[in-house]
Amino acid sequence: MKKNVSGCSVEEAMRVIGGRWRLLLVSYLLDGSKRFNELRRDMPDISQRVLTLELRALEEAGLIVRTVYPEVPPRVEYRLSDDGERLRPVVEVVKTFGLWLKARPEPQDAE
Template identity: 70%
Template sequence: MKRSATGCSVEEAMRLLGGRWRLLLVSYLLDGPKRFNDLRRDVPGISQRMLTLDLRALEQVGLVQRTIFAEVPARVEYQLTDDGERLKPVVEVMRDFGLWLKTRIEAEPENPELTAVEKAQEVVLPSDA
């Protein structure tokens, strides 16, 4: 795996888990082994190609294990490795933060038409200015 230019551990984690789908896939795999199409149903909006690429990337770094069963038709399951299970506290903190953010944003009366995510995307952080 490529090392961070700065040596920052958060940067290392974001390189691996950044993007739209990877941490979400980990969160669903925390519930136990899943087949490809189960994950596709769990994560609406993900394309077959992105699901394949992200599962492959998580597998390459040792967070996900892919098991092929000798059946006809072949059955393939994905599950977290012990290293992947170490992400459980991260996912729990993200869930808690997401619930807090959703509650906070929905309490604002500005524009009830916007979803919590849309409102969050409108926020300009100081580093963006």
Template identity: 45%
Template sequence: MKTRAFTCGLDAAIAVMGGKWKGLILFALQDGPLRFGELRRAVPGISERVLILQLREMETAGLVHREVYRQVPPKVEYSLTDFGRTLNTAMAPLGEWGEEHLDRIESIPWDQVK
């Protein structure tokens, strides 16, 4: 019998999301493909290095598609896969919950929580 890598669906979903940036990248890509520079501007606070690493992980997980156009100058676009769109749909209620409770969440003393 095969041993399961995750204890439940939530555990698996969190493993795919892995941190704060992936959700923001998914959100930024929801309306269509973006080039790297556009994506970096759409996700404030992310460094170029972290964006590259997160996009690679998301591509490996099948959440994001990377399209390379062979032209001069080179052009690369990132878009959501069908799998990525399903995750975005699943995260929408969580985002709505965050918006609803934003004032309370912002008042949490985060330096004491960690």
């Protein structure tokens, strides 16, 4: 992950949860643990490679926990850590904002 250059707390938060997929991944994990392919089904437009990279970044940040079960074939589940649960209100605010954006009239072009 890139490093925070301004020292701003908003930049620090966006460094960890920014981008197209990370907060969306967190939102899907708010309901409980999921396997890799469940997340792929929830997010059909994400590539396998990008999903893997985003999950690793969230795990590195301490926001999700990856559990590998000793089975054949191995079963891997992802869940939010206690720190990741702190994102619940953030997801709710972003969801509310998204609903507002979808409901508002399209801005008119200035002529």
